Amino acid sequence: MSTAGTDGRSARWDEHRLARRRELVEATVAAVRTHGAGVGMDGIAASAGTSKTVFYRHFTDRAGLYRGVAERVDGTIIRGITRAAGAGPASGRGDARRVVRAVIGAYLHLVEDDPEVYRFIVNAPILPPGERPDGDVAAGMTTRIAEHVATILGEGLDGSDDPATTRLWGVALVGMVRAAADAWLAEGGAVDGRSADDLADDLTALAWGGLAGHAA
The missing domain is CATH 1.10.10 (Arc Repressor Mutant, subunit A)
Known part of the structure; x- marks a missing residue:
């Protein structure tokens, strides 16, 4: 043979x-x-x-299935963020702010459109206590998305020559948006409160106050 x-x-x-x-x-x-x-x-x-x-x-087990679904959701969020941010780097303060708003809005709209899948990833109810990792069960998803967002921000903001700085920006932005999204869903999301776009506008204003000084 x-x-x-x-x-x-x-x-x-x-x-x-x-x-x-x-x-x-x-x-x-x-x-x-x-x-x-x-x-x-x-x-x-x-x-x-x-x-x-x-x-x-x-x-193999429920943890393996959870990871498979998490990777699939990661890809969906990252593709959505990439499309929203647009091709090519931002040029100027106004365009850089648009990119930040697009990234935040894309994340929140994906949460709004698929809330149960998002809860499945963030809360991982399928994993019993003995199969849950220590700490934040969705930390891997957050980290991967933050790294991608750091790349997008680094293309449109001064300081992109320092990977540690752009990574910190990505982690901070995604962490803020994720925390806000979790609270927003817990309060009923767009059904009982503000829309994804309204929340994205508020979070962009909050984030841009810290990022405006670095705009390319």
Whole structure:
């Protein structure tokens, strides 16, 4: 049996497993949207039309499935932020402020459009105490988004030649927006209070007071 033949079958099997993982992640997201962030493995498996055993075969445990969904949500938020900020660096104070507003607005609109999925990631009700990481369960998501936001801010604000500074900007901005989004959802979101756009305007004004001095 040739090595090439074996490698080809192995590659096809790897592709099949990745495709199946993506299908199961999407099925989990659909179950969360339908049944809420507190849906359990039984509900997720039933929604997917399969068994919990199949999920565990592909993700090992609930923590593995949570990470798979978190990576999917990370990608959605990062793509949304990138589109909102636009291609290319900001040019001038007004455009730099627009980029900050676009980043904040994109994050909040994604929270508004998919609140149960956001709660699933931030609160991780699927993870029992023994399977939860120490500290903030959604720290990985926040860190990855902050790093991406730092890159966007570094292109439009003075100081981009200092990675430590731009990373701090990203962490501070995303941390502020996430805390505000969590409180906003807890208070009923746009249904019972201000809209995502109103909140984004307020947070932009707050953030820009500290960032305006660095505008390119």
